[in-house]
Amino acid sequence: MSLRFITGRSGTGKTTFIEREIAQELKQRPMGAPIVVIVPDQLSYSMEYSLSVKSGMTGMIRAQVLTFKRLAWRVLQEVGGITREEVDSFGYRMLVRSVLEDNKESFKLFKQAASKHGFAEQISDIMKEFSKYCIDQQAFSELMTSLADQQAPRILQDKAHDLHLLLEKIEERLGTTYMDSEGQLNALAEQLAHSEWLQDASIYIDGFGDFTTQEYTIITQLMKYTKRVTVVLPMEEKVHTGEHELFHTAQQQYETLQQLAYSESVDREERIHLTELQRFSSQELAHLEEQFDRYPPESFESEGAIQLIEASNRRAEVHAVARSIRKMMREGKRYRGMTVVHRQPDVYNELIQNIFTQYDIPVFISQKKPMLHHPLIEFVRSLLEAVRTDWSYEAVFRAVKTDLFFPINESKQVWRERADRLENFVLAKGIHGKSRWQDEERWKVSRYRGLEKVRTVQTDEELATQAEFAETRDMIREPIEQLQQKLTAARTGQDVAEALFYTIESLRIYDKIIELQQTEHTINRLQAAAEHEQAWTSWINVLDQFVLMFGEKELPIAEAIKILDEGFDTLEFKLIPPSLDQVTVTTIELFNAMDVEAVFVLGANEGILPLRNDHEGLLSDSDRELFSEIGMTLAPTTKLQLMRESYMAYRAFTGASARLTVSYPIADEEGKALIPSLYIPRLRQIVSNIPTEIAVMEPTELSEVVDKLTYIEHPEVALSYAIRMMRQASTQEEIAPEWQAVLAYYKEDPLWSSVIESIVQPALKRQKTELLDTELTTGLYGSSFTTSVSRIESYYSCPFQHFTTYGLNLQERFEFQLEAPDIGDLFHAALKWVSDEVMRQGLSWAALTKEQCWQLGREAIDALAPKFFHRILLSSPRYAYIQRKLMQIIQRTIRALQSQARNSSFTPIAIEAGFGPNEEIAPLEINLKNGQQMHIRGRIDRIDTMKKDDQTYLRVVDYKSSARALDLTEVYYGLSLQMLTYLDVALEHAEDWLGVYANPAGVLYMYVHNPMLRLTKELNEDAVEKELLKSYKMQGYIVEDADVALAMDDHIESESLIIPARLKKDGSFYSNSKVVPPEDINILRSFVRKKHQQAGDGMLSGDTRVYPYRLKEHMPCTFCSYQSICQFDRTDPTQPARNYSAYKPEESLDMMRKEIDPDANSR
Secondary structure, eight states, rough: OOOEEEEEESSSOOHHHHHHHHHHHHHHHHTTOOOEEEGGGGGGGHHHHHHHHTTOOOOSSEEEEEEEHHHHHHHHHEEEEOOSSHHHHHHHHHHHHHHHHHHHGGGGSSSSTTTTTTTHHHHHHHHHHHHHHHHHHHHHHHHHHHHHHOOOOOOHHHHHHHHHHHHHHHHHHTTTEEEEEEHHHHHHHHHHHSTTTTTEEEEEEOOOOOOOHHHHHHHHHHHSSSEEEEEEEEOOOSOOOOOOSSSSHHHHHHHHHHHHHTTTTTTTTOOOOOSSSOOOSSSHHHHHHHHHOOOOOOEEEEOEEEEEEESSSSHHHHHHHHHHHHHHHHTTTGGGGGGEESSSSHHHHHHHHHHHHTOOOOOEOOOOOEEETTHHHHHHHEEEEEEEEOOOOHHHHHTTTTTSSOTSSSOHHHHHHHHHHHHHHHHTHHHOOOHHHHGGGOOOOOOOOGGGGSSOOOHHHHHHHHHHHHHHHHHHHHHHHHHHHHHHHBBBBHHHHHHHHHHHTTTTHHHHHHHHHHHHHHHHHHHHHHHHHHHHHHHHHHHHHHHHHTSBBBBHHHHHHHHHHHHHHHHHHOOOOSSSSSSSEEETTTTOOTTTEEEEEOOEEEEEEEEOOOOOSSSHHHHHHHHHHTOOOOOOOOOHHHHHHHHHHHHHHEEEEEEOEEEEEEEEOOOOOOOOTHHHHHHHHEEOOOOOOESSSSSOSSOOHHHHHHOOHHHHHHHHHHHHHHHHHTTOOOOHHHHHHHHHHHHSSSSHHHIIIIIIIIGGGGOOOOOOOHHHHHHHHOOEEEEEEHHHHHHHHHHHHHOOOOIIIIOOOSSSSOOOHHHHHHHHHHHHHHHHHHTTOOGGGGGOOOOHHHHHHHHHHHHHHHSGGGGGGGGGGHHHHHHHHHHHHHHHHHHHHHHHHHHSSEEEEEEEEEEEEEBBOOOEEEEEEGGGGEEEEEEEEEEEEETTTTTEEEEEEEEESSOOOOOOOHHTTTTTHHHHHHHHHHHHHHHHHHHSSEEEEEEEEEEEOOOOOSSSSSOOHHHHHHHHHHHTOEEEEEOOOOHHHHEEEEEETOOOOOSSSOOOOSSSSSSSEEEEOOOOOOHHHHHHHHHHHHHHHHEEEEEEEOOOETTBBOOOOGGGGHHHHHOTTOOOTSOOOOEOOOOOOHHHHHHHHHOOOOOOOOO
């Protein structure tokens, strides 16, 4: 019954001392009394491995490496005390969630937060902290009395009230039936005296940065009832008491244990203090350890054992570390002797995993991984969420994408493709919610092609697709429906668990998990295979714990789902190193310096090392300090934790025996500057002239060849740099010799040459001119083909955009939401419906009253809504509101049309007039090269006519849902051909469809909208009406003819509210009028036909260039759906684009005249 301390600074061999002592004892007396080594969880594996290696024995009967919790289990198994059911971490979290839900109305401070996600975790953590520091509801009750006596702030008293209530209710629920994991340690302290196994045991305690009150109690009992307790602590020989001392925490542990031993009359052996540095093979590292806490330090000239890396960002930093590890491997080092240490798992772990894999570096990340994204856990959570949220799209398809709905032993790929098609259909039809999943009418497959092409008869292809969707839908729908029925009938927690388990069993989920596990075994992914097994066991454990805690309790469905979700949220994979030779990645807090040859400290930045902890948790530092003054000890405040940061850095910097690399990025992923840690200049004080590598992401920019060569470390990684060099070669730029050598390697190596040939070179060629051969082009488009003006405009915008849309027929995924084209379609159909109704009723546009305008607009929308875009306007209150807004736009537009008709001699002669094969008006025929022909089809919104002096005039009006003007620069470049093509068609075929020759009057856009007036003064009703009409003024061009202009607006001599022109008193037009001489109308018509011909020839020539235009600030790439395919970079000036200049209207017309008639003189 004695207490002994083994002390010393880092690297003095404290752990090695006890390992050798244990090994010697085992060899001398292999069957003697137990030897128990107690370590933190993260050290148990490495300590056990080290002991077995050091002892040289194949097995150890006497010695065991245990954690405090494993010791509790071992002792309670022997002496009893496990009469209560154990509630594990996820069971405890579910209990906390239940208590929060049951008592949220009684809280004073936590009422709003109680139901929020993550709050149960915070409460669970603080409750476990109370347990570790032996604080029960009775102790907390006394604390509340003290707080009231001291008139503590009301918010703190309210917080204390709520925490006390939670403590009381949790203890009440646990009672004498259940016990949490912290309760096991309390039971150990109570029962340890009765253990015969420990009576003559030798206890070694190593690796603890601090002890909780609970652990101090257990150690006290161990001192009293075992042979000897040996505690290993890092500290100086002389005990210092200052708060800022490097070993302050260890010294506190030392003094506390000494006092406990004294109070229990335990013999205190003489302390063994080790001073000789055994760890370091480098004098430089030994000097760093010795001088780390010396001020000022003695300087030591660098010998290369310490290296700094200054990286442009974190990705460049991890790449640099990976290159250093590969270099050490070439020098004969082993991966198992290297450890990567950092402070930011959420930032670095994924980066390290991905980048180290590229370098073929085996890595073990020593941190528990959440189980949330395992297919089984995701599937169960998504099923429950689907029930809770009335079958929301997100929940249902998260479950689908786990593949666990699919039949076992069938092709996953086939079913994934079917599920993808079903998802596209669900999104397009807006099938969200159980009622829509059960509405057979919604599952009717009929492609929506716009209001003008509404069909009632399905094609054979649509019927086949509908049958496929029905089968896939039922595979998903039936299990969810079955689960919902069982959950609705469930009364208790037991019923809920049975309903969930029945669903999982009926879907044969266990067999599917086994299938996944076998697949991972087949490809030798043992860690992934083990995770599948853990996931199944864990989900069963959650159900067991749920039944244990709530089996007989009546639970509403929503609460049961919330409690189960809390349990699933707690699950983590328990990771075991898959091999012995691998790089270990860990945090500074969990760093273990046993047998580590090289340490890489990443992210040495200000605020990280030392850590600036801005989050204090539920209890602030001031709360904890006040509690401490009253006599309640809790975990250290953030202030005390900051004081311990120096020791954390000391452990990391002195943990390696041969090499230390410290790296820091100077910018984050967004380019925001990061400042190096204060330890960087400190290291340079202790060791002078430390070599510093400057790590960048783009080594091709480095000037020194030696620097570049360090980046050529692995073929997979260097490939990205080589691709840049290949792109450089394509622009005839000279390539540096070192990169020429790299490219030569790829070409000569059989594996990499095939990668270059099949992947890299096609990618590099993606923006070069690629002409499809004639046979392929003919197969895509036909030798003679029918097209639309919008397609031709697409070709002029970018040939590749045209090819993907009309050659490959690629489409964006349709979603059940209104887009601008859909609204435009509705506006066109509504205005046609109104025009037809005006004609049917024998009404006159000019004579319509305001009430008639309003009624016609309402009736038009009401008539079209059931046919429009899968009945979207009737699908929800939100869309009902949008329908009212759209109706108001149509009503206001009808009113504007009525006013324009009242002041104009032009009358509509055709609405939604189609031209093309089998249409009212013949197509525009364009002769192409090689005797081929292109037919242009389309639909003209409105054609108006006016007769004067036996002459017929036609104008084309196009309705737009956004403001639009006709730019002759865009006409010149082929970007805006629609209006002039429509006018050309109407005039070209006028004698056929109208019966008379017609003259051009103009082309005009009308903005369909509901204007919002911004008035600076009060106006009467007539003035307001005038302002509203002004907002509907049509834009475009009219023929330069005063009579035609007057026919369009008989008020044009003052100010036109209808057309973009004004007449002077002498009959001439103002200079800002948008007019074109009659002879130039024919120039425009001829020019537009020429543009059509050039586009047709280009399409049939196989032109698929990635070659967008740039006009002012406009590029088609801004709204292009295919940028992820062509990967055109608008910011790269070397990428090919057609840079167009903007011209004045007269300049554009002049250039068109010259192209149509090169000999014509410019006017």
